[in-house]
Amino acid sequence: MPSLYVHVPFCIKKCDYCAFYSLPLIDWSEGYGRMPQSAGDSGLISGYLRGAAREIELRSGEAPAGVSSLYIGGGTPTVLSWRQLDTLLNEIHQYFTFSDSEKTTEANPGTVDEEKLKVLRNYRVNRISLGAQSFNDRLLCQMGRIHRSQDIWQAVKRIRKAGIHNLNLDLIFGLPGQDLKDWKDTLRKASELSPEHLSVYALTLEEGTPFGEKYLQDRTEFLPDDDLQADMYAWAAAFLEEKGYRHYEISNFARPGYECKHNLTYWQGEDYIGLGPGAVSCIQNVRSKNNEDITAYIEDHGKGQKTFALCETEFLTAAQLMSEYMMLGLRTEEGISLTGFLQKFKVSVQDIYGPIMANYIDRGFLFIAEDRLTLNKQYMFVANAIIRDFMR
């Protein structure tokens, strides 16, 4: 049974490090925000909602037995008004049934209000993933975030008050100008809010983003080097584990039982349906990506057709599937299941990866316990160096 992802491609403002497909709702080109000139008024959001409604209807057949979990991400889903949110959630629930209880919506601390939370609760959304990123206002400002640390506290208070008992905070480390002290401070403040889940990401410089432009060419002294980043990561892991969080994936920590079920489906190689512009689906070994361009997305669905960006459709070979199975599975604390591999590929891990595995096991980078092959936790921050060798 696939999981369901719905992409809401709007933000108030695009953050300087972000490479996701998302349109800013406010024109910031003159250095200060000018109120909605754009998406809201020009009908892009309503167009999007119409397109999404059609896509939901068209593609509901891909999950005849229902979907396991729901994840509404973006962009910033909570830039939609409560009415718009209601429309979207209503469409989703009209066509899809959910076997599992986990339903997540991403939110930006500056865009969470009681009405929106109430709508979410009406549809039994029970998990909020809040893009906190940092508790340092200087760094928040520099990243181009629209919120300040104060907003995080308020948003969390509202979320809790609305009866949501599963909260994730996203945090970023390795930011330009950030030192270990800043990072510890952010982590301590985050933990004071007692989220059930924390995603802790090393900053990735992406081409085509302002951060990428600024720092990829010229790796300046402002950027924490690999050693400092590794120290930040190690400190976070130790601190959070001490606070009772399980380090269950490279970048993810959760109180026992609060691991994100939706994201686990990706790491376990399950099928997933992605709706909305630029969203990616993977069903029965075919991975396809929706048209990223919102106008094309709206038009395609206006004509009653699916909106695959055809050039990006991929028919995964057995070798690629195995590579991915290892790449994703080894990210998690659970590792990969040897019998799971055998069932999926009709061949044993040993037959495919025997010598590589043996070498890494001998050297203590990987280990096998019962049915599972896992990465030694102390090497999570250098996981690529090992995972790479499992690519076929």
Added chain:
Amino acid sequence: MAQASSKIRNFSIIAHIDHGKSTLADRLIEYTGTLSTRELKEQVLDSMDLERERGITIKLQAVRLRYKAKDGEVYELNLIDTPGHVDFSYEVSRSLAACEGALLVVDAAQGIEAQTLANVYLALENDLEIIPVINKIDLPSAEPDRVKQEIEDVIGIDASEAILASAKSGVGVEEILEAIVKRIPPPQGNDEKPLKSLIFDSKFDSYKGAIPYIRIFDGQVTKGTNIKMMSSGKVFEITEVGVFTPGMTIAEELKAGQVGYIAGSIKNVGDTRVGDTVTDAGNPAPEALPGYRKAISMVFCGLYPVETSDYDRLKDALEKLQLNDASLMYENETSAALGFGFRCGFLGLLHMEIIQERIEREFGLSIITTAPSVVYKVNTTDREQILIDNPALLPPEGKIESIEEPMVKASVMVPAEFVGTIMELNQEKRGSFLNMDYITASRVSLYYELPLSEIVYDYFDQLKSRTKGYASLDYELTGYKEANLVKLDIMLNGEIVDALSFIVHKDKAYPRGRKLVEKLRGLIPRQMFEIPVQAVIGAKVIARENIRAMRKDVLAKCYGGDITRKRKLLEKQKEGKKRMKQVGNVEIPQEAFMAVLKMDD
């Protein structure tokens, strides 16, 4: 007509690099109408890319020119080109042996250079008629009179009739052609005598087999002639004879005095040994031509494919290159670090670089070159002498009584102001001063005895850079001398990497080891564990650096929309990793092996 044609002239051009040899050759080709300017350009484009880029001739070329002289007669002029770099003096001797005369081209501003001098002496030894040509006379800095004087003083030949020319603008070209006709003697020899011809080069053609380039001294050869190689006694039936125009053009026959090629499905290029005498199997010459000194490999290094699976392709590439370059030697070699490869012998460092580049360019292979080495004579404690061209094979210290290294006599020609610089350089390079000549008041020849290994290391680059390019160098092997030499090994993570070992003078071992270790630390990427990099002599560590363990190599986010991209990224990285050599658990990039070669960068 039994006597060789009096209308043939065979000549070559002796010149220092940049003194305008190629331009002059082009002018001669153009002036005689052998090729039009347009064809000339295309022709040039066909020749080896590397030669054009480096502005040097590597492979000797031959061309037949038809020239109607002022006396109204049409002459056949065969130009056999010579390479100008010191590494290739062997090739020069080949072309000179096929000629009766030579143009000595000297730059009107720069005068004679060491290499030119060496080649002129070779020509004089071969009794060649020398026609001095003072080129680039249109340069503002030209001093033709001074250069004339220099030619007389240094070489001791009459320069009063030296031709003043500018190959660039065409001045003096006709005069040169006339001088070739008038002053160079026609070939001696007789068409009716048994065939006697000298192989001065050869080439491999995938359709026609090995094609020897020959100069006929006596007799003639046509299609159908059964020829015999005098060194091996092997017989081949000739299926094609031809001349160079400059492309290969089929001819009826080749007669005494002429220059051309013969083909006869000779499958093995080893059968067309340069220097061998070709005769008629049915009517053989009583004795062979003298031939000339064999190419000696001076520099050796290991060549290994970056990807082990490319071994066969590398072997194939070497085979093909050797077909057209008899001076390239190679044999199988195995390295603990690099796997299967080849130990190759070259005429010099430039030759080595050229072969390396041709393998990469023409065959699309990535290769690793180990540090160049000369041949050492090792006297062992059990009174044996062994030859070592691979440092990894040096016996353990305790077994060595003494090591001898090859020495050269080097002559360096420089403007007098650089004498101090040259002395300093030679001192650094363990040279001992022999003597010094003032060629003119402002130009000097210095003679030194030096270890060949120092020349191989970076002598030439240093010489050029310290004298602003004014110095020129020639050297010849003189023999072996005992020296205090040691083997320096590099250990990575406690294991010796044989491909990085080299033999060095004890006094230089410490700085060289120090430098190499530092360089390797920068070139080897951080890995999963800390890697000590040590330079050791025997059991003694003389330098050490640490490559700290890698701390970050991770994809922070990997969700549904990221998977394809991340998989492709990792696949690509894995491909890149294949270019690394695995020694123990340490991955070493190609550049690290090159570090030994270019330590002064």
